[in-house]
Amino acid sequence: MNRFNKFVEFLEKKLLPIVEKMEGQVHLQAIKNSMLALLPVTIIGSFTLVAVNLAQVFQNTFYANFVSSYELEIMTLFNFSMGLMGLFTALFVSYNLSRSYDMYTIGDCLNGLVMYLILNSSVTESGIDMTYLDSKGMFTGIFVAIISVEISRELKEKNFIIKMPEGVPDMVSKNFELIIPLIVNSLVFLSIRILIFKLTGSLVPEIILSIMKPLSIGLNNVFGVMLLVFLIQLLWWFGIHGDATLGPIFLPVALQNITENAAAYAQGKPIPHVFTETFLSNFLLMSGSGITVGLLILMLFSKSKRYKELGKISLLPAVFGINEPITFGTPIVYNPILFIPYVIGPTLITLPIYKIFESGIVERAFIQSPGYTPFFLQGYLMNLSFKSTILQILILILSVLIYYPFFKVMEKDELKNEVDIKDSDGDK
Incomplete structure (x- = not known):
């Protein structure tokens, strides 16, 4: 029992301070809260599959015929829920991190979404390539949200924003404040995209996935x-x-x-x-x-x-x-x-x-x-x-x-x- 008590004392001394820092770390808390908020999105996508799967159980019924006729339309719910997990990650982490700093959350969410699309998507003849907008882009979404919000916060703290005169409605004033952070973020993330592609021939999400591979x-x-x-x-x-x-x-x-x-x-x-x-x-x-x-x-x-x-x-x-x-x-x-x-x-x-x-x-x-x-x-x-x-x-x-x-x-x-x-x- 004495050895056990020494073991407990050792863990308290070494482990608990690390845990306390993690619990108070604003970026980790934003990630955690965002992942929990994403669970309903995965549930919606998952039960879309259940609805389609039940058609195989109840074959030759009205329900099975209905699902067979409209399967592409029903699967749209899956494609725009679980199929956009990376995009939602960028949105939710931007929101939670911005909120923890008491910033303009709507503006930071817009910022995060735009920057995410700059890094993760490509425009093709058939439209926007959505390859990395799903779960493969989740880690990129976290990266984009944290960097874009931190850039906006730094610009605000340095007063490098457009300030409107007193008397201008608050919503109008905040939207003007968003212009310079949006421009700066766009230049930063567009430069990252170009530089990474020139050096590696790959998109940013591919590089981040390879970096995060050990964790996976x-x-x-x-x-x-x-x-x-x-x-x-x-x-x-x-x-x-x-x-x-x-x-x-x-x-x-x-x-x-x-x-x-x-x-x-x-x-x-x-x-x-x-x-x-x-x-x-x-x-x-x-x-x-x-x-x-x-x-x-x-x-x-x-x-x-x-x-x-x-x-x-x-x-x-x-x-x-x-x-x-x-x-x-x-x-x-x-x-x-x-x-x-x-x-x-x-x-x-x-x-x-x-x-x-x-x-x-x-x-x-x-x-x-x-x-x-x-x-x-x-x-x-x-x-x-x-x-x-x-x-x-x-x-x-x-x-x-x-x-x-x-x-x-x-x-x-x-x-x-x-x-x-x-x-x-x-x-x-």
């Missing part, structure tokens, strides 16, 4: 995902929202992957990626971080009154993937007894779960299932396969087995405390 590779193999799960659980054990803190790192990759999976499914191609946000939340963090559904079930059958009541209170939120009541009510935070099942357990479970999806035993996700949906339903919706639900049941059983010996140690101590309290009340 890291989260598209089992050991990278195991590390991510370990860090999420470790932060939660310290009382820090692990998935929210690390969201700026993994969410761009996760959303890019689900978009590419959906596009591959729509085209009848093999689904390329195991790691997606819905894979993470529905299996590796099922019922909430730490897969605490096993601990909750043990509490429901506990001899301890406190644990049994806590299990009842935590049951409904856990079904919808919310486990803060059990995390802080047990408490799990800073609890040395639960460190192994809560932090190490999900990390080790990640290996077989990932391999099951990688091997094709269970189909990979191509749908972004809605958040705060009962986890068994979420698991089914991500790939329209009951194999996912069966796997979740197996994870639930495994979670009970992992937590069981550690919970029994806690329960024994809690029962002793309850007896002592009862005896103390009797003496009075």
Whole structure:
């Protein structure tokens, strides 16, 4: 136990200051908030695929004939939601970063969109080339939004803007203030596009994708995902929202992957990626971080009154993937007894779960299932396969087995405390 305490002290000293800086870092927060805001876009695109897929289930029906006749029109919803993820990323990150600086958000969003199109698209005889406007352009969208907003902020702080006289309506004044930042940004990003193409023969998004490739590779193999799960659980054990803190790192990759999976499914191609946000939340963090559904079930059958009541209170939120009541009510935070099942357990479970999806035993996700949906339903919706639900049941059983010996140690101590309290009340 002494060694464990030293380990905890070491992590507190080295890890927590880094996490605190990340939580306060304005660019990372803008990215995280933007990725979360993009989830409804992926849900719309995903359920467009569901609508088309159902036609294959109900063949020779009015519905199937309708979808067959208007499939191109229906898929327009997919093409202009998940098919424009890069464009939306530039818009949302521009908005969130501008808002954090208390700047003119509408103007900065316009700036970000224009600069993104300058870097990411080309005009052809048939119109605008949209190759890099989808998920392949998400990292470019982040880059463009941050740089364009920072340029605008610097110009504003240096008063290098057009200021209108007093009495001019505020909207008119702000639009004139936007002119010089828009011109400067246009010159900067157009120069970047020309310079990169002259030097490499490639567009900027191709270069950024190659730079970000190590991150994508890291989260598209089992050991990278195991590390991510370990860090999420470790932060939660310290009382820090692990998935929210690390969201700026993994969410761009996760959303890019689900978009590419959906596009591959729509085209009848093999689904390329195991790691997606819905894979993470529905299996590796099922019922909430730490897969605490096993601990909750043990509490429901506990001899301890406190644990049994806590299990009842935590049951409904856990079904919808919310486990803060059990995390802080047990408490799990800073609890040395639960460190192994809560932090190490999900990390080790990640290996077989990932391999099951990688091997094709269970189909990979191509749908972004809605958040705060009962986890068994979420698991089914991500790939329209009951194999996912069966796997979740197996994870639930495994979670009970992992937590069981550690919970029994806690329960024994809690029962002793309850007896002592009862005896103390009797003496009075």
